[in-house]
Amino acid sequence: MTQPDRENAASLSFESAAVHVGNVHMGSRMGTAVRTPIVMANSYELPYDAPALDWHAPDQFLYQRNTGVNQNGLEKRLAALEGAEECVVFATGVAAMYAVFFTTLKSGDHVVCTNIGYNALRRILEGLLPTKYGIQTTFVDTSDLAAVRAAIRPTTKLVHCEVLANPVNRVQDIDALAAIAHDAGAIFSVDSTYTPPGWFRPLEHGADIVQHSLTKYINGHGDAMGGAVLGNHELLEPIRIDAQVDMGAALSPFNAWLITRGSVTLPLRLRHIAAATQQIAEFLEAHPKIAHVDYPGLPSHPQHELAARQLPHGFGGTIAFCLEGTQATQSEFVSKLRLVTSAVSLGHDESLIVHLSLEDAHAVEFADVYKSNGILRFSMGLENPEDIIADLAAALETI
Numbered sequence: 188m189t190q191p192d193r194e195n196a197a198s199l200s201f202e203s204a205a206v207h208v209g210n211v212h213m214g215s216r217m218g219t220a221v222r223t224p225i226v227m228a229n230s231y232e233l234p235y236d237a238p239a240l241d242w243h244a245p246d247q248f249l250y251q252r253n254t255g256v257n258q259n260g261l262e263k264r265l266a267a268l269e270g271a272e273e274c275v276v277f278a279t280g281v282a283a284m285y286a287v288f289f290t291t292l293k294s295g296d297h298v299v300c301t302n303i304g305y306n307a308l309r310r311i312l313e314g315l316l317p318t319k320y321g322i323q324t325t326f327v328d329t330s331d332l333a334a335v336r337a338a339i340r341p342t343t344k345l346v347h348c349e350v351l352a353n354p355v356n357r358v359q360d361i362d363a364l365a366a367i368a369h370d371a372g373a374i375f376s377v378d379s380t381y382t383p384p385g386w387f388r389p390l391e392h393g394a395d396i397v398q399h400s401l402t403k404y405i406n407g408h409g410d411a412m413g414g415a416v417l418g419n420h421e422l423l424e425p426i427r428i429d430a431q432v433d434m435g436a437a438l439s440p441f442n443a444w445l446i447t448r449g450s451v452t453l454p455l456r457l458r459h460i461a462a463a464t465q466q467i468a469e470f471l472e473a474h475p476k477i478a479h480v481d482y483p484g485l486p487s488h489p490q491h492e493l494a495a496r497q498l499p500h501g502f503g504g505t506i507a508f509c510l511e512g513t514q515a516t517q518s519e520f521v522s523k524l525r526l527v528t529s530a531v532s533l534g535h536d537e538s539l540i541v542h543l544s545l546e547d548a549h550a551v552e553f554a555d556v557y558k559s560n561g562i563l564r565f566s567m568g569l570e571n572p573e574d575i576i577a578d579l580a581a582a583l584e585t586i
């Protein structure tokens with residue numbers, strides 16, 4: 188039977204690429220299975236002229252720390268979905284962050300980084316890199332373009348931000364930041380974990396490097412961790428060699444297989460999540476016991492216009508909010524929820540909520556109301572939003 192051109196990402200729509208790219212039909216003794224099996228092999232047979240091999244070629248199967256069938260299939264699919272030349276996958280999203288910072292920077296370099304973002308950013312850029320490697324970072328409000336321009340130094344090598352900054356959904360203008368970074372001769376890196384392809388593709392807006400925690404929406408089922416870095420070959424080759432092969436945070440074939448399977452339904456899940464999250468944000472905003480809500484789909488969000496321009500397919504699946512009251516009120520509310528689970532992470536099939544305390548959330552950067560109450564970060568799952576609203580409403584009723 189002649190197969191359609193499954194690997195030709197350019198000829199496929201987003202939904203079809205999520206199903207077909209990277210899924211190899213196995214021939215001969217596999218009975219032509221129509222799903223790529225999990226290939227649990229540390230090593231692959233080498234040709235007899237092994238010394239002539241390119242040991243770091245992305246498609247060269249040698250040893251699982253370099254790549255394997257499942258990791259390679261996932262890399263191809265993610266590159267197709269993100270519109271990237273190349274992708275390297277890692278054991279976790281944090282390993283992908285390390286990969287970017289450790290391979291693009293050297294002693295004496297300077298970084299301009301969002302002052303709101305996933306908290307490992309602070310641990311790496313404020314703790315580890317300056318003390319051990321002499322790499323300085325200025326943390327700025329990356330939604331304030333003048334502040335970003337002012338933070339640039341002659342030694343600035345990297346500008347880094349998140350499209351929607353974790354945990355409060357501050358929106359960054361990616362096109363404008365790309366222009367500032369490139370004027371300074373710096374690499375522009377974007378963590379797009381909150382806005383997977385389907386909602387946003389940073390490379391089309393000037394980013395040089397995209398990072399993802401695959402643990403979140405791309406896997407989408409809360410059962411595997413992974414990370415990815417995407418960009419052109421020139422930037423990705425050292426990331427593959429120095430970070431994946433030599434630092435060794437390789438993704439396991441099983442997790443690569445799970446994430447590949449999860450990604451099939453990414454387009455469908457994102458449509459559900461965007462619509463459902465909007466509904467829940469509107470419910471929360473209208474509730475008299477809610478003190479504050481940050482969701483870019485709400486007209487009250489200070490950057491709603493920018494978000495509407497930049498994210499026409501969905502404003503994301505997380506809401507930051509807090510109740511009138513104190514820290515204790517937030518904890519009491521979380522304890523009363525029956526369907527929404529109190530757990531970290533986001534983008535899973537089940538809705539999650541986490542109460543971030545001031546210390547966790549680098550409160551200094553946040554709205555005053557969060558400083559006294561902490562932040563509730565809600566992540567919409569695949570449930571019917573009416574059930575989630577009923578759960579939230581019932582818990583609010585008891586407060």
Ligand SMILES: Cc1ncc(COP(=O)(O)O)c(C=O)c1O
Nearest residue numbers: 279280281305353380400402413
């Ligand atoms: C925006 C963002 N980037 C990176 C990470 C790290 O990913 P992982 O937990 O897969 O290491 C997270 C985790 O919450 C995140 O929210």
